[in-house]
Amino acid sequence: MAKRVKIRVFRYNPAHDTDARYDEFEVEAERWTTVLDALLYIKAHKDHSIALRYSCRMASCGSCGMLINGIPRLACYTKVYELGSDVVTCRPLPNFPIIRDLAADFTAFFAKHKSMKPYIINEVAESIDGREFIQKPEEVEKYLQFSYCIKCGLCYAACPTVATDRRFPGPQALAQMYRYLIDSRDKATDERLRIVDDRHGVWRCHFAGSCSMVCPKGVDPALGIQLLRAYLLGMNRDSKVVAELYRREPK
Amino acid sequence: MKENREGIKGWLNPTRYGANRFAYWLQRLTGLGLLAYFIAHVIETSNIVYGKNAWEKMLAVTQTTEGHIVLMVVIGMCVFHAANGVRLYIAEHGKGIGRPGRPEYPYKPTSLGLGMKACIWVSVALAALAMMYGAYVLFGEV
Amino acid sequence: MVRESSIMKIHYYTGLAAIVLVAIHILFRLTVPEGYSASLEYENVIANYKNISYSLVLELILVTVAIHGFNGLRVILLELRQGDGWESAVKWLCIAGAVAVIVYGTRTILLASMMG
Ligand code: HEM
Ligand code: HEM
Ligand code: SF4
Ligand code: FES
Numbered sequence: 001m002a003k004r005v006k007i008r009v010f011r012y013n014p015a016h017d018t019d020a021r022y023d024e025f026e027v028e029a030e031r032w033t034t035v036l037d038a039l040l041y042i043k044a045h046k047d048h049s050i051a052l053r054y055s056c057r058m059a060s061c062g063s064c065g066m067l068i069n070g071i072p073r074l075a076c077y078t079k080v081y082e083l084g085s086d087v088v089t090c091r092p093l094p095n096f097p098i099i100r101d102l103a104a105d106f107t108a109f110f111a112k113h114k115s116m117k118p119y120i121i122n123e124v125a126e127s128i129d130g131r132e133f134i135q136k137p138e139e140v141e142k143y144l145q146f147s148y149c150i151k152c153g154l155c156y157a158a159c160p161t162v163a164t165d166r167r168f169p170g171p172q173a174l175a176q177m178y179r180y181l182i183d184s185r186d187k188a189t190d191e192r193l194r195i196v197d198d199r200h201g202v203w204r205c206h207f208a209g210s211c212s213m214v215c216p217k218g219v220d221p222a223l224g225i226q227l228l229r230a231y232l233l234g235m236n237r238d239s240k241v242v243a244e245l246y247r248r249e250p251k
Numbered sequence: 252m253k254e255n256r257e258g259i260k261g262w263l264n265p266t267r268y269g270a271n272r273f274a275y276w277l278q279r280l281t282g283l284g285l286l287a288y289f290i291a292h293v294i295e296t297s298n299i300v301y302g303k304n305a306w307e308k309m310l311a312v313t314q315t316t317e318g319h320i321v322l323m324v325v326i327g328m329c330v331f332h333a334a335n336g337v338r339l340y341i342a343e344h345g346k347g348i349g350r351p352g353r354p355e356y357p358y359k360p361t362s363l364g365l366g367m368k369a370c371i372w373v374s375v376a377l378a379a380l381a382m383m384y385g386a387y388v389l390f391g392e393v
Numbered sequence: 394m395v396r397e398s399s400i401m402k403i404h405y406y407t408g409l410a411a412i413v414l415v416a417i418h419i420l421f422r423l424t425v426p427e428g429y430s431a432s433l434e435y436e437n438v439i440a441n442y443k444n445i446s447y448s449l450v451l452e453l454i455l456v457t458v459a460i461h462g463f464n465g466l467r468v469i470l471l472e473l474r475q476g477d478g479w480e481s482a483v484k485w486l487c488i489a490g491a492v493a494v495i496v497y498g499t500r501t502i503l504l505a506s507m508m509g
Contacts (some may be wrong), residue, residue: 014253071267094257104255145351158268160275163261165472197398199480204472206278207342209271209363218354222271223362230345232398259473279469286462293455293498299442300504303435310433326419333412340405388422388429 002028005080007038009050010091013100022089023047029080035088036064036075039102051101059216062152066102067091072157072214093157109153112169116177116195121188124245131245139184142239146179146224148217155211155221167200171211174202175224181231184243193232202229271363274371278335281328288325319389326385327378334374342367400464407461414454421447442505455498463491 007027012020025046027038036054043050052075054064059077066075069083072093080088096104125133155171156162162170169177174196181192196202205225212222230236265276298309312318342348342362347370349361421441425432432438442448467487471480 092255094255094261096255098253098255141352143351145354148354157257160257160261160272161472163257164259165475166256167475168472197396199397199471200475201397203397203401204468206275207271207339207362208268208275209360209367210268212360212363213268213272215358215360218356218358218360220351220354220360220362223348223351223360226342226348226362227345227351229343233344233402235345282462282465283469286466289458289462290494293494293501297497297501299435299438300501300508306435306438314430314433329415333408333415336408337412340409 002030003081003086005029005038005085006087007035007042008087008089009039009042009101010089011050011101012098014098015100023050031079031081033080034076035066035068035073035078035080035083035090038080038088039075039090051099051103053103060150062150065093065104065152065154065157067093067157072154074152074154074216077216093153095157095159095162096153104153106151106153109156109170109172110151112173113151113176116169116173116180117188117192118176118180120180120183120185121191122185122242123187125185131247133185133243134246135184135243139243142182142184143179146175146219146221149176149179149219149221150217152216154214154216155219158210158214160208160210161204161206165200165204168204169196169201171205171221171225174205174228175211175219175221177202178224178228178231181228182240184241187242189240196228197232202232205229269363270368270371274335274338274374277331277375278339281332284328285325285332288321288328319386322389323382323385327382330381331374331378334377335371338367338370338374404461404464404468407457407464410457411454411461414450414457417447417450418454439505439508442502442508445506448502448506451502452499455495455502459491459494459498463487463494466490 004026007025008022009025010020011023025042027041029038036057039050039052043052052064052066054076055061056063057076059074064075065072067090068075068078069085069089075090090102092098092102092104096106096109099105149172151172153172159171161168177192177196180186181189202225207222207226209222212220215221227236262276262279265273295309295313298305347366349364352361422429422432425437442451464487467483470483
């Protein structure tokens, strides 16, 4: 059973518009139609000049984040029906500069991710000599969930601190800092704690939980940030033992 | 416009993103309210050093219906801020927020589980009870 | 430079201490046998200030709550705007605010406890 919905699309080109406007389109939505489907239909049949970013259409690439009816969501992971409204308003993600229309600029967001050193730091791991780290399932589970992050920026758009604090790394970056800190292969614990123990670091999180509310991958960045802060406060210090390299004997 | 930061509007709206965001909003509001009261209160009590007359003049201004309503609000703010502050103290030390695992659809975040939500509403309820008791004491005498 | 974690630990501990101290303070309003408004009468309040251990509690409330409250204000202002000039202004404003309240309140406590 299809229903007709009105899609309102935010239109703004900083290069020559002084004001933003909404363009409205009537679209036929089936129960399985996603907001991305609707936008691509509009782009194909009604107005091909709308700028938006997408790639995988299956909540894996993290490109299609936008503000849909006031909440940051992935357009490809949000069905028109589940919004329970005949009007669907699409805006670019807040807290990101606007490139054009629904396309947001992720430069600062990715720079903050990089400033967390999102890689294993361990000089032993550099020696590729056939040896490998062995991790128990419990050790993997300490960081696995955080490594599911697809860098879609929904959490960054929802965070009240990011809304005003340009120097705050944001939920995505801080959760990744915890992901590497608690990985038993990583040795840079002190360096990592120094980076986030800053006037604009982990302390500017007040556990408003909005990041975890909108995360489409179950990363629960708020959990990562509280565990990071707890570690900094000296809690759970025994939860990390740096792993040794083992040579796997051929059977 | 181009920056598109949500700005202070993002702080001021407690209706999106559930109970934790509401608690964040109320913790800030009550923190600032208590700070304002605290400063006014230190100024108010300083009248004592100017003798009985000055003290009673101050009481004539503050021990009024309006003054009692302000005190009720202060009591409510105090109780919510303290109770929620203890919750934040515990959560920010990594307790009571679950542990990471293998997320399964529909990906309910453990950190926003029932425990935290219950603590928030209990804090609100305690504040309401304290305000009622305060009203009973303040208005009950006259 | 003071570490942010040291400042925020102080924020937690002053907050926790405030619960106990403010509770004592409010109980002093409720435990006067003649009732709440009697607890605010001049003679009773002066007697409170002359009680050394209770005036010590008042001084402790003054110091812990001033530090906690002005640090809370600092946190909010730092999140509101950034820039080296603003951040150093916020820091000094909050230190000055806390010191001013503590000095003014301590003056009251000292003078009131010496009044006859
Ligand atoms: C009674 C016991 C109290 C406790 C347990 C407590 C606890 C806390 C905690 C844990 C925070 C940090 C919240 C966070 O990290 O997000 C906080 C913030 C704050 N508190 Fe308190 N507090 C108490 C009393 C007070 C009082 C009496 C004042 C007023 C002078 C006050 C003013 C503030 C302010 C202005 C903030 C900043 C708000 C924010 O960061 O959003 N607090 N409090
Ligand atoms: C129910 C509300 C309150 C009432 C009726 C009240 C009343 C008073 C009175 C009569 C005094 C003089 C000393 C005494 O007899 O205890 C006083 C002093 C004081 N109160 Fe309160 N108070 C209240 C709440 C608070 C709260 C919530 C705080 C902390 C945030 C606070 C902080 C102080 C401080 C620091 C002093 C000492 C001030 C000085 O001598 O400089 N009071 N209060
Ligand atoms: S933590 Fe979740 S919401 Fe944030 S960027 Fe990663 S996947 Fe997206
Ligand atoms: S298109 Fe890849 S996440 Fe939506």
